Amino acid sequence: MTTGFPERFTGSFTQQDPIPEAGIAAALEVLRHGRLHRYNTLPGEISQTALLEQEFAALTGARYALAVASGGYALGCALRAVGVKPGDKVLTNAFTLAPVPGAIASLGAVPVFVEVTDSLTIDLDDLAAKLGEARVLMLSHMRGHLCDMDRLMQICDAAGVTVIEDCAHTMGAAWNGVPSGRHGAIGCYSTQTYKHANSGEGGFLVTDDAETAARAVMLSGSYMLYERHLAAPPPEVFERIKYDTPNVSGRMDNLRAAILRPQLQALPVQVRRWNERYKVIEEGLRAAPGLAIVERPAQESIVGSSIQMLLPGWDAPQVQEVLHRCAERGVELKWFGAPDPIAFTSRYDSWRYAPSEPLPQTDRILAGLIDMRLPLSFSLEDCALIARIIRAEVSAVFQQA
Numbered sequence: 001m002t003t004g005f006p007e008r009f010t011g012s013f014t015q016q017d018p019i020p021e022a023g024i025a026a027a028l029e030v031l032r033h034g035r036l037h038r039y040n041t042l043p044g045e046i047s048q049t050a051l052l053e054q055e056f057a058a059l060t061g062a063r064y065a066l067a068v069a070s071g072g073y074a075l076g077c078a079l080r081a082v083g084v085k086p087g088d089k090v091l092t093n094a095f096t097l098a099p100v101p102g103a104i105a106s107l108g109a110v111p112v113f114v115e116v117t118d119s120l121t122i123d124l125d126d127l128a129a130k131l132g133e134a135r136v137l138m139l140s141h142m143r144g145h146l147c148d149m150d151r152l153m154q155i156c157d158a159a160g161v162t163v164i165e166d167c168a169h170t171m172g173a174a175w176n177g178v179p180s181g182r183h184g185a186i187g188c189y190s191t192q193t194y195k196h197a198n199s200g201e202g203g204f205l206v207t208d209d210a211e212t213a214a215r216a217v218m219l220s221g222s223y224m225l226y227e228r229h230l231a232a233p234p235p236e237v238f239e240r241i242k243y244d245t246p247n248v249s250g251r252m253d254n255l256r257a258a259i260l261r262p263q264l265q266a267l268p269v270q271v272r273r274w275n276e277r278y279k280v281i282e283e284g285l286r287a288a289p290g291l292a293i294v295e296r297p298a299q300e301s302i303v304g305s306s307i308q309m310l311l312p313g314w315d316a317p318q319v320q321e322v323l324h325r326c327a328e329r330g331v332e333l334k335w336f337g338a339p340d341p342i343a344f345t346s347r348y349d350s351w352r353y354a355p356s357e358p359l360p361q362t363d364r365i366l367a368g369l370i371d372m373r374l375p376l377s378f379s380l381e382d383c384a385l386i387a388r389i390i391r392a393e394v395s396a397v398f399q400q401a
């Protein structure tokens, strides 16, 4: 997709793959019978949602899985399921997206932000220093970057801090062979359109702990119909918690489940496709003057659905000039250093409902942090072209400076 000179990219940064035909067929079947609610089943019938949960548990290797209305809902549900109460502090990354502090604030709890490193992962030394302040860490694997999960779990376990993983950008990724979402007590995922499976809105929560799973199912709005789940603990576990767990409705429905099931089957193929695209851009940008890419550790199995670039030490006007020049050539970049929130990017200090101490290291890194989405609708040639454009425009601005 190139026209004229200088080369221009004319593709869309927001165009997804179509829903697989098998998903469309299954969705039509649900529409025809009309039983969209997950608990609206005929005698002996198993709902699409229950099947989806069973398949997601198998995919992640978790004992229990719950499908819910959104990734943000999964995060709030996880906090409730581990007993976070209003006024409690919850540790979280300073570099994340708004639904993460939003989930914490939705319970009346208070985020405590932890610094980010140049690898774009949580700073484990800053985390260690703050562990005494909270008993829960909501760890956001922001933009797909996994920290040293072995070390993180060691320090959190030693301090008795429960880890909830936000895997909105890491469905299909792993650290040291263990899937993202399976290191901590709970893993939360999103199936919103811009994530790794697309049901418009939707999410999952997985755990190995029976009581946590039962509480999450009740919280999600199961009423007393929890026996219709295939990836939930046995009824006796619900007996222990069912009178003390509020209903905070946020269920998945059968229409979304129907379109998600074939997408989960295809996830390994999609992950390979994302990573092929990521590699082309990564290679195209490596060693570009003025720009640094984030080298990924060997222990990390990534899903390259977006790529980040660092312009270390650049002034704001220069960064904006790069964004402007790339946009002129059809390449949409986002900047996490902008003082005001724009589209889906915002900084920890713009979440004013959650007062924060200044985080100088995070400020320095976000000031030069550029982000680009990699939709699967891009061809490998598109990716090579995009890398050439970014490289040329970064060099041009860098040389002027």
Ligand SMILES: *Cc1c(COP(=O)(O)O)cnc(C)c1O
Binding pocket: 070, 071, 072, 073, 096, 097, 099, 100, 140, 141, 142, 143, 166, 168, 169, 190, 191, 192, 201, 202, 203
């Ligand atoms: C998208 C996203 C979420 C929330 O997912 P929704 O399904 O949109 O509610 C949570 N965390 C991160 C990092 C996200 O990007």
